[in-house]
Amino acid sequence: MSNRPLGKPGRLVPLLRAGLIAGVVVAGALYPVAALTGLGAKTTAHAVEQKTNILRTALPAETSYLYAPDGKTVLTMFYEEYRRYTKLSDMSPNIQQAIVAAEDARFYQHRGVDPKGVARAFVANSRSGGVSQGASTLTMQFVRMALRDSATTPKEVQEATQQTSLRKVKEMRMALDVEKELTKEQIMERYLNSAYFGHRAYGIFAAAQIFFSKTPATLTPVEAATVAGLVKSPSEYDPVTSDQKDATGRRNYVLDRMAQLGYLSPDAVAAAKAEPIKLNLSYPANDCTSVPEKYNSWGFYCDYLKNWWSSQPAFGENRLERMDKLRRGGYRIVLSIDPKIQEAAEKGVGAKDGIGSPFANGIVVAEPGTGRIKAMAVNRKYSLDLSENGPSGNPEANPNVKATYPNTVAPLLGGGDLPGYQAGSTFKMFPMLAALNSGLPLSTAYDSPYRYQSKVYDGWAPSNASGAMTGRQTMWSGFGKSVNTYFVQLEEQIGAEKGVRLAEQLGLRWRTDVDRDHASPTKANKWGAFTLGVSDATPLEMANAYAAIAADGRYCEALPVQSISNRDGTPTTYTTAGGIQREVAKPRCRQVVNADAARAATDAARCPTGDTPAKGSCGGWSTADSVRGTVGRPVAGKTGTTDSTRSAWFVGYTPELAAASFIADPDNPFNAVGDGMSQVPIAAVAETLRDALKGRPTRQFTPPSDAIVG
Numbered sequence: 275m276s277n278r279p280l281g282k283p284g285r286l287v288p289l290l291r292a293g294l295i296a297g298v299v300v301a302g303a304l305y306p307v308a309a310l311t312g313l314g315a316k317t318t319a320h321a322v323e324q325k326t327n328i329l330r331t332a333l334p335a336e337t338s339y340l341y342a343p344d345g346k347t348v349l350t351m352f353y354e355e356y357r358r359y360t361k362l363s364d365m366s367p368n369i370q371q372a373i374v375a376a377e378d379a380r381f382y383q384h385r386g387v388d389p390k391g392v393a394r395a396f397v398a399n400s401r402s403g404g405v406s407q408g409a410s411t412l413t414m415q416f417v418r419m420a421l422r423d424s425a426t427t428p429k430e431v432q433e434a435t436q437q438t439s440l441r442k443v444k445e446m447r448m449a450l451d452v453e454k455e456l457t458k459e460q461i462m463e464r465y466l467n468s469a470y471f472g473h474r475a476y477g478i479f480a481a482a483q484i485f486f487s488k489t490p491a492t493l494t495p496v497e498a499a500t501v502a503g504l505v506k507s508p509s510e511y512d513p514v515t516s517d518q519k520d521a522t523g524r525r526n527y528v529l530d531r532m533a534q535l536g537y538l539s540p541d542a543v544a545a546a547k548a549e550p551i552k553l554n555l556s557y558p559a560n561d562c563t564s565v566p567e568k569y570n571s572w573g574f575y576c577d578y579l580k581n582w583w584s585s586q587p588a589f590g591e592n593r594l595e596r597m598d599k600l601r602r603g604g605y606r607i608v609l610s611i612d613p614k615i616q617e618a619a620e621k622g623v624g625a626k627d628g629i630g631s632p633f634a635n636g637i638v639v640a641e642p643g644t645g646r647i648k649a650m651a652v653n654r655k656y657s658l659d660l661s662e663n664g665p666s667g668n669p670e671a672n673p674n675v676k677a678t679y680p681n682t683v684a685p686l687l688g689g690g691d692l693p694g695y696q697a698g699s700t701f702k703m704f705p706m707l708a709a710l711n712s713g714l715p716l717s718t719a720y721d722s723p724y725r726y727q728s729k730v731y732d733g734w735a736p737s738n739a740s741g742a743m744t745g746r747q748t749m750w751s752g753f754g755k756s757v758n759t760y761f762v763q764l765e766e767q768i769g770a771e772k773g774v775r776l777a778e779q780l781g782l783r784w785r786t787d788v789d790r791d792h793a794s795p796t797k798a799n800k801w802g803a804f805t806l807g808v809s810d811a812t813p814l815e816m817a818n819a820y821a822a823i824a825a826d827g828r829y830c831e832a833l834p835v836q837s838i839s840n841r842d843g844t845p846t847t848y849t850t851a852g853g854i855q856r857e858v859a860k861p862r863c864r865q866v867v868n869a870d871a872a873r874a875a876t877d878a879a880r881c882p883t884g885d886t887p888a889k890g891s892c893g894g895w896s897t898a899d900s901v902r903g904t905v906g907r908p909v910a911g912k913t914g915t916t917d918s919t920r921s922a923w924f925v926g927y928t929p930e931l932a933a934a935s936f937i938a939d940p941d942n943p944f945n946a947v948g949d950g951m952s953q954v955p956i957a958a959v960a961e962t963l964r965d966a967l968k969g970r971p972t973r974q975f976t977p978p979s980d981a982i983v984g
Contacts, residue, residue, distance in 0.1 A: 333359065334423045334468045334477065336604025336841055337558075340576065342569075343836060345608050349569060350559045350576060354601045355476035356484070359841060362463040365490040369478055370462060372495070372502035373469075375531035378412040382458055386413040386449035412465050413449040419468040466490075471501050472508025473515075480558070485513070487554040495538055496546045499528040513551045522551055563658050563683065571625050573656025575611050578647070578689035578814070579834045588848030588858045604841030610646035610834055615639050615931070618965035619649035622958040623935065628653035629680035632667055633947050636687045637935040637958050638813040639966065640821040644861040645830030647814070648931065649962070650687050657681040667942040678940050686940055688812025689832075693785035695921045695938040698914030699756045700816060701807035703925075704780070705765045705773035706749055706878065707823065710871040712768055715984025716749045716878060716890055726759035730766045731802030742895075749874075751893030754881025756913060761805045771798035773805060779866045780819035780829055782811055807914050807923075813934040820911075820925045821932035823879070826976070827872035830863040874978035879910035883926065888977035901926060904960035907972045911959065915952050920944065922952040926959040929973040931966060933959045 337353040362370070374381050380388050392409040410418075421434035433441065452461065471481035481501045482490045493501070503524035504511050513521035526547045533543040559565075562576035580600070583589060589596035589603075599605075620626065623635045636652035663676040678684050685692055709718065724744050725737040736758050738744070743757045752760035765773060774793050784790045789809045792801045814832060822829035838846040838859045845857045856862075881892035884899030885908060897913040901924075911926030921938035935955035939945040947954075 335602035338600055338603055338605040338607060341608045343609055343611060343613065349572060350562060350564045352601045353560060356474055356480045356558050357476040358479040359467050359604065360479045360490050362459055365466065365478060366493040366498060368495045368498035369466065369490060369493050369502065371532055371537040372498035372528055373466065375535055375537065376502040376528045377505060379531065379535060381412050384411060386453035387411060387446045411449065413453055413461055414445050416461055416465045416468065417445050417448045417452060423468065469505050470508055471504045472512045483556050483558065485553055485555065487556045496549055499532065500525045500551055503528045513553060514555065518551050525551065570656050571620050571651055572611065574652060574687055575609065575650045575834065577683060577685055578650060579609065581685060581689040582834050586858065605846065606839040608836040610648065610836045612648040615966040616649040616651065618962045619651040621965065622962035623651050624653050625651045629655055632677065632679060632939050632941065632945065633937050634686050634940050635937045635954055635958060636813055637933055637962060638687050638817040639931055639933045639962065640817040640832065642821040642825035642932055643828065643830065645818060645833045645863065647832055647834050652686050654679055654686065655681045656683060658683055667939060667945055688814025693810040694812035695810060695936055696807060696916040697811040697816060697923050698807040698916045700912045700914035700923050700925050702753060702756065702761050702805055703875065703912055704777045705761060705768065705805045706753060707867055707871060707875045708772040708776045709764055709768045710874045710982060711867040712772065715982055716874050717984035719746050719748050720760050720763040722747045722752065722757050722760040726762055728762060728802060731800060734802050736762055736806065748890060749878045750881050750887055750890040753878040754892040754896040756897050758806060762802060765802060765805045769799050770801045770804050774798045774801060780822050781832065782815050782819060784809065786810055813936055816925050817932050817934035820927050820934065822866060823872050823875050824927040824929055824932050826869040827865055827867040828863050829866040830861045833861060835859045870979050870982050873976050874982045876910045876975050877978050879912060882913055883909045883911050885909055889983045898924060898956045901956060901960045905963045907967065908975050909963065913956065918946045919949050919952055920946045922947055922955055924955040924959045926963060928963060928967065929975060931963060933962055935959045
């Protein structure tokens, strides 16, 4: 083949622009395929670097799978492109033969670029005066897909797919290089995992699943020919959306080519062509709203997982990168939710029966010592369908805004961007624990009048909920009866900031401007009302904070996963600031207060529940004295209500589990739940702990030392 120009310049230019001639015009001459090996410098040195990157990162985006704790039950998937990488050995020979027949009959003869195919395409296109035939081999198509999939900017995507002669030549050169690095089988495997088959099916696993509800290993010749025929033009030949005439014609063309290549006998092809296209469509689940109806309440947990994932530096530098990893990284994620505990939690808050109430009753259960979240339940249905929801109860909301019941996907239990709910006297735990950690004993006593004029907080004069709380109180009785005037004096003695900072160390975050302002370094020490729980908090935060107390002061970050594996099956890891490699799914714990202080706080926290502390006296009565009898084992906790009982809380724990429950109107915080409903979260926690721990041995709390009792 000579190097003379082929045809008239006017005819040559559009063909070059269409990327259909294997060469570049240099000084008026067309360099043919034979000269490609010498064009490395002319296609830019960057091509070599790109080739190296392809070989290193050619694995395409892959679907991530979310599993129940058994590691087998798929709850949902996360993907932009539904794809699951499949080894060639797990694919039917039929699909390998069909794709060769459809796209590149000489795949096993050429070395990445097919000179005969190029010449044939040039002649065909010259005769037609347009683009009637391409010259891309499977290897060249793989290079293009790999460049596209590894692109990190829109410009790189454009460069990988634009129809230019320069791109085509670079593609050819790289195809030749790729064939030196990879075997034909490796190229075939990567190609079939990268190709788009239409109908949101990326890769052969997705195509087999979506069109036929089967695996690639079981594709018949007819099915293989059908999907192989889609690669050329997925929309035009889509057997789902068309009348199947074009899809059938394309399938039959592939079957004929399979016969010509000796893959099928003429009789087998004739029989196959006589069959209509028979589909068995599947629509793969995607994201949390696709969690099966059986596990609908787990949708809130799934949503929490996503929010947790988006905050993890291990998956990227920002939220966008992290969510991209979730949808493209091919991870295998096993949740830490416990089905038995989840069932108990759902029952405890009436997750199925109480969805018609404007008051959200939710609960979160955490595991002391690991931070793993074992249950999340609320009396709402997890759904994007708000058609049955009435208007929001918030008088300031737009009339078109819907209420969050019965259906919602709002993160009412925490982990998202909602601030939560005022947690009331459950916050008394933080100044008490800070005081104990500072060296004050459980026997610290104050005369606690009905109303107390603060000596520190600018004339503030808080009062108790009842005159029956008046008298000299210790930490045991003050906590058991929830005596406001006791805790204000305790807070004055240690400084309010100590309680604020300890709450932060135990995982609480301030999400409103008001709370952030009060918690600031210049104002925290004047935040006297902090001990009364005027700040917003979520049940996720409160359950995990109290879990740290149950774990002898060892705080563990809240964790929704049991394990996370990469696409190759290895555990997903991250590098700490100290350069240590750690698994993402492993608990991340640290000692926040000394163990004796935590044990002392627990001893006082047994008083509200009607339990008996190891060392002191509860003073005769408490705010939730039914809890011990319901749970039937040692239990600690704290009640909490806000002004006018707009919300009510209870946080309770045993050595094994910590649970936080609330009831409030998330749409209108001024819609008070009322005193009559203040028992609802108490019962929810008590019954959940009872049912969750049924059948387990009873564990005792470790008593505090005599030194801290005082």
